[in-house]
Amino acid sequence: MGCVVKQCCCGCTLKTGSIVIGILEAVGCGLFLVIVILATAFFAALRDNSMDQPDVTQEQLEAFHAAMAALVILMIVLAVNLxxxxxxxxxxxxxxSHENPSLIKPWIICSIVSLILSIILYIVSASIAIGNGETASGVQSLVSCALGSALKIYFIVVVRSYHLELTQPGVIKNFA
Structure with a gap:
């Protein structure tokens, strides 16, 4: 059956915990989306206004344009993900809030996929940093991954437990 909990942190119900998790994640994604949109506009403007630099060679300008274009594409992908x-x-x-498990399941699946991809990304990032002699940065990346992943796993367990409570009544109550 996997890990199941009877209540969320601070003693609140699984329903309340799931609602709070959904609202906090929505607010966080919304705020981060605004930042990504503004950063994308900034990078695009920076790329477009870089032509007026007299001390820059054509080769440097082309490399800068390519880097900025890649950054804008990356930001657009991030925005779509958000x-x-x-x-x-x-x-x-x-x-x-409406006790509808079919609306909850997509979040569980998306969160598990997102968690796996995040862990892979953090490990690759830490490996690159450590390989380049930046051990402190690599360790910081791994610690950040561990803390963020632990919190995300707990959120997934809470929401999955609530989903089970809705789809299989009695399973959570019978859980020791």
Whole structure:
């Protein structure tokens, strides 16, 4: 059956915990999305306004343009990801408040996939940093990964437990 809890942190119900998780994630994704949109606009403007630099060679300018274009593309991909996470977080909050497990399940699946990808990304990032002699940065990346992953796992367990409570009544109550 996996890990199941009877209540969320601070003694609140699984329903309340799931609603709070959904709302907090939606707010966080929304704020981060605004930052990503503003940063994307800034990088695009920086790329477009770089032509007026007299001390820069054509080769340096082309390399800068390529880097800025790649950064803008990366930011757009991040924005699309954030929109998807925002939608899933809203579905979670609505599904939990209306006791609709079919609206909760997409968040669980998305969160598990996101967790796995994040762990892989952090490990690669830490490996690159340590390989380049930046041990402190690599260790910081791994510690950050461990803390963030532990919190995300707990959130997944809470929401999954609530999903089980809705789809299989009695399972959580019978859990020791």
């Amino acid at each position: 929109v998807a996470q925002l939608v899933f977080a809203i579905l979670l909050a609505c599904g939990a």
